[in-house]
Amino acid sequence: MTAAAIIGMGAICSAAAGVERGFEAIRQGTDGLSRFDAFETGLKLAPLCSPVKQVPGLSQAPNRTAAMALCAAQEALAPVHNRRNLKLHIIVATTVAGMSRSEVFYRKFREDPTTAALAAQELGHHEPTALSGFLCENLGGASFCTLSTACSTGLHAVGMAKRSLTQGADLCLAVGADALSLLTIRGFSSLMLIDPSGCKPFDKRRAGISLGEGAAAMLLASEKAVRLLGVAPLAFVTGWGATADCHHMTAPHPAGDGAMRCMRAALNEAGLTPAKIGLIVSHGTATPDNDLAEITALSSVFAVVPPFCSLKRTLGHTLAASGILEAVFAVCAMQHGCILPTAGFQQPDEAIGRSPARYREQPLEHVLKNAFGFGGNNAAAVISREATG
């Protein structure tokens, strides 16, 4: 079996802590954005973001990213009460890691160099790898790796978890997490990529992204582990694609070349023709270029483009978490048998020539998830009801 069984999932996002509650917000097409006031951003107008209102366990965690990651991971591991001595390998996806804490420390340090004395406690979890160590410590992980490929990271973690099983691992937890930070809010703002009125994926009026924060986790198991643990798979990861655009550091290839090759690679690994895909949970960031390039790529891969959606207006763009967070909700769509709506979409764009789907009930056998990132970094994954790969 080359497919990887998904036996547990967890999520925390602006809508809720917990997969089912988060999915309900998505199914209803909830607008998850609000004026950001958690800290001073220095921008004239507070941006519309999707912050997590209450992060469980925040006071016991080294930082916000770690608290959200642990929350999602614990939910994903909950179905397995006894691991039967199977070693847990953890693949962690993050871009900011402990930045939300580091940047506050650095500001104080600039103003008062004597605060350097606090460096050990304030910067101890700055590094991305510290998040992996924290998760291993709290979850009984045996080994790990830490990925950071910007907005595609979370989906790459899912793909690498799948491949780790084919290389002999039995139990692999993919986790993606990123907290909102001044660095990312001001960074995307400096690139003029944030839409002041909130993101509107695939809409004619779209003018950029809205940032969010959150975490998600998927517990993948080998065939042997599924048998040993006596659990029923929720779905299967059947294909993963990973490519580079080789075009521009921040802009997508205009013809969606890298994205197209990536989707084809994922479909190829899953052993599927494009016609088998019932839903595409797009990257759909709502920047003018990204949405157009993604649709162009979809049109190249699919003779008939299946229903597609973007979840960014409900969840915000959660960066390294986005790929896996939206993949978790793609599994939910498959379980509930429904096409997901795209909050924020109203006016079709003639340049795109296609509109995202409206909510409707429909059985799904295979879903494609895309995630693209800085540096022309592309990820795609196929999730299937059965282990077809």
Add this chain to the structure above:
Amino acid sequence: MRYFSIISAAAVIPSVDEAWAGEIPASMRRRDPRIWHMAHVAVARCIAKSQSHPASILTATALGALDETKNFLDGIYSDGFGSPKNFIASVHNGMAGKLSLDLKIPGPNLTLCDGPNSFASAIAACECLYASDFPVLVVAVDESVELLDRLSPHLSEPCRRVIAGSKREGAIAFILSDTLAGGYPRIGSTGPLFIGNVKPDEAFNNNIPNAGGTPTVIMPTEAGGGFIAAAVGAFDFIADPRRARTVIGSFSPSSKSISLIDLCP
């Protein structure tokens, strides 16, 4: 553990290599950060030696372009403006993206950030690639950051040792093949293993790969410290004509983990 053939290796260690700066392409000199310069020159040297073009890239970096992050925050905290150039460069996978763009490497493009275990993590990640993704370019790169030097006295002793290590700055590039023919030296990795409160040396001894024979063992404390110590050790192994099987350990205090690189002649 799976092994890969090392078909080419090259390094830029600024402390012992004054020539490297002359090899930075003019198009990168003013615009791109120094850490990207080091990676680019090491990779260009590596590809020139190998005569083969990589299909994918795995970058190993503990902190990425941390200086660019600092510069971006300095801009916000001083005059309220953060430079988009600094922000783009601050992203951990910026280097891998730039390399794929400059060298037209269209396959998987992943960045592994596991502190001193980053190189071992990247080698282990090669196991997740398909045959069509080879040859793979693995680049270990980190830079010394003045801010960290200032803060270092206030960090924990193990972290201080890493930051102040003799192998804290440079770029080492390897091109790996998934076939084990051709008489090339081989490399394999455990990837990071979580050890919690077990002493690193003890955990290290318990995990030395049983690949036949008695290897020369370089413990983390002997590797010289620094984020790139394991990669430098692997490069030194390649450069040594009398090489014998060597196992190089690394330890990350931030994640309480060790890793082992196994090098076979």
